[in-house]
Amino acid sequence: MPDSSVFSFPSSLTAAPVVTIVALCHNHAPFLREALDSIRAQTYPHLEVWLVDDASTDGSPEILREYAARNPTWHLLLLPENVGNCRAFNTAFFQSKGEFVIDFATDDVLLPARVAQQVAQFQAVAPEVGVVYSNCELIDEAGHSLGLHHRPDGAGQLQPVPASGWVFAEVLRRYFISTPTMMMRRACLESLGGYDETLAYEDFDFWVRASRDWQFQYLDAVTTRKRKHPRSMSAKAYQRHDPYLASTIRVCDKALDLARTYAERAALATRLRWELRKALRHRHAAQGRALYALLRQTGHATTLDHLLGQLARLPLG
Numbered sequence: 001m002p003d004s005s006v007f008s009f010p011s012s013l014t015a016a017p018v019v020t021i022v023a024l025c026h027n028h029a030p031f032l033r034e035a036l037d038s039i040r041a042q043t044y045p046h047l048e049v050w051l052v053d054d055a056s057t058d059g060s061p062e063i064l065r066e067y068a069a070r071n072p073t074w075h076l077l078l079l080p081e082n083v084g085n086c087r088a089f090n091t092a093f094f095q096s097k098g099e100f101v102i103d104f105a106t107d108d109v110l111l112p113a114r115v116a117q118q119v120a121q122f123q124a125v126a127p128e129v130g131v132v133y134s135n136c137e138l139i140d141e142a143g144h145s146l147g148l149h150h151r152p153d154g155a156g157q158l159q160p161v162p163a164s165g166w167v168f169a170e171v172l173r174r175y176f177i178s179t180p181t182m183m184m185r186r187a188c189l190e191s192l193g194g195y196d197e198t199l200a201y202e203d204f205d206f207w208v209r210a211s212r213d214w215q216f217q218y219l220d221a222v223t224t225r226k227r228k229h230p231r232s233m234s235a236k237a238y239q240r241h242d243p244y245l246a247s248t249i250r251v252c253d254k255a256l257d258l259a260r261t262y263a264e265r266a267a268l269a270t271r272l273r274w275e276l277r278k279a280l281r282h283r284h285a286a287q288g289r290a291l292y293a294l295l296r297q298t299g300h301a302t303t304l305d306h307l308l309g310q311l312a313r314l315p316l317g
Contacts, residue, residue: 017122018046019115019183020098022089025106026054026082029063030141031227035106036067044115049074050092055082060106086195086202093194101184103202108180109139109225118183121219130188130214133162134181136224146228149178162218168211172255173267177216179203181224188214199247208255242284248275249290256297269300276308288312 021039025032039049051064051074061078068076077092089103100122104110121132135158138146150158160176170176184206192209195202210216252272259265272295279288292309295301301309 016044016046017099017119018048018097019044019119020048020050020093020096020101020186021104021115022050022052022092022096022101023104023106024052024054024085024088025056025060025064026085026088027056027058027060028106029056029058029060031107032060032063034109034143035104036063038110038112039104040071041112042110042115043112044119047115048096048098050077050096051075052077052079052088052092054079054084054088084197084200086199087197089202090194090197093189099186101186101189103179103182103184105180107227107229109227111223111225114223115183117221117223118219121217122183122185125217126215128215129217130185130210131216132183132219133177133216134219134221134223136178136181136226137222139225139227141227141229143225143227148222149181149226162220163216164218165215166211167216168208168258169264169267171207171211171216172259172264173270177203177207178224178226180226184210185214199250200244201247204248205251205254208251208258212258242282245279245284245287249287249294252291252294256294259298265298266300269295269298272298273302273305276305276312280308280311285312285315 023035023039028035036051039047049071051068053061053064064076064078068074075092075095079088079091083091093101100119102110102115118132118134122129125132135148135150137148140146150160150162153159160174162176163170188210191213192206196205199205252268252275255268255271256265259268272291276288276291276295279291289309289312292301292305292312295305296309
């Protein structure tokens, strides 16, 4: 795997594109200084930084004010009420100017060469590439390593398998992208109108809508440390009061409209089948019924799927 700590700049830094980092914070005080220091440690100099606090109650705004004062070119947005990740991100994105954009949750950490490596990758690929993503190191609350997101198996193949190019069907079929590692082309985000603010989370919807018309590129390097802790968004998935399942169903509905081929509808059926089983396992009957209805519309429902659809009609407690 390439060394993520080494990078040679292009000969003309003055021509290098500006990269916007939207640093999103909601009650990240224990991790915030490390996250903001990782922005300051970037080896790539052409940065536009937006600090956005989504109505934190844990002292995060004071830390953000401190860093904004120490870095006068940084922009500070302290939102008076909690509006959620999608709207909070858009608030900064639509005021920003960078050619490339990073959505940076401030419980994670950027490795020093992260921005430089991904800019270099963008400059080496076609303009149809809207996203460059990479590998990351997973860490716990204390910063201890939990391994890599893409891990080599016994045959030397990374799992989950990364995909590059036109990845729409792969995005429908399975999760393989580590969201915090993405750098997005501004033109790609603008073509989508930014994030969908009606949703509780952004990544699955962005992947689906972006990959329909833009290519994705995997960079084989560890660029980010992603923190896993009980308060993270992913930790809430499929819990009793999961705020994200309804959004997943809405994205799958969008994907059904975007799927054009037999293979793409089959890929979406694979995703819906997995989501249906998870919903029923966690006793989300109403959501299970909605997922089954979408699965039937793909034209790829199996006999077992129909049985699960019947189960979703029963009271699950």
